Amino acid sequence: QLQLVESGGGLVQAGGSLRLSCAASGLTLDSYAIGWFRQAPGKEREGISCISSSGDSTYYARSVRGRFTISRDNAKNTVYLQMNSLKPEDTAVYYCAAKDWVYYYCSYYGHEYDYWGQGTQVTVSS
Numbered sequence: 001q002l003q004l005v006e007s008g009g010g011l012v013q014a015g016g017s018l019r020l021s022c023a024a025s026g027l028t029l030d031s032y033a034i035g036w037f038r039q040a041p042g043k044e045r046e047g048i049s050c051i052s053s054s055g056d057s058t059y060y061a062r063s064v065r066g067r068f069t070i071s072r073d074n075a076k077n078t079v080y081l082q083m084n085s086l087k088p089e090d091t092a093v094y095y096c097a098a099k100d101w102v103y104y105y106c107s108y109y110g111h112e113y114d115y116w117g118q119g120t121q122v123t124v125s126s
């Protein structure tokens with residue numbers, strides 16, 4: 001059973017940076033695509049980024065493109081989300097999710113993922 005744990009969230013001022021980590025245990029992450037999602041109070045969950053198991057394919061939502069970077073270190077069984085130029089509207093609980101698709105594919109649709117972490121809070125003050 002794959003277990004995911006997010007970390008790295010916190011309180012940051014607008015314009016600042018955070019790096020979120022999604023650490024896996026139970027199984028090796030190298031055959032899993034990983035998606036990052038976020039949900040703000042009163043809003044629907046949003047798929048913001050994903051990376052294929054090979055690392056060759058990535059996706060960014062328009063809202064974060066150019067500011068966020070997803071990467072993976074299979075040796076550490078961890079996927080990262082580097083978040084720069086943070087804005088108050090980035091405030092949300094951030095989740096990572098995993099699914100073992102073909103090596104070149106990932107998805108920004110949350111319902112397609114099998115495993116989820118518990119989430120980490122990101123708060124950006126103005």
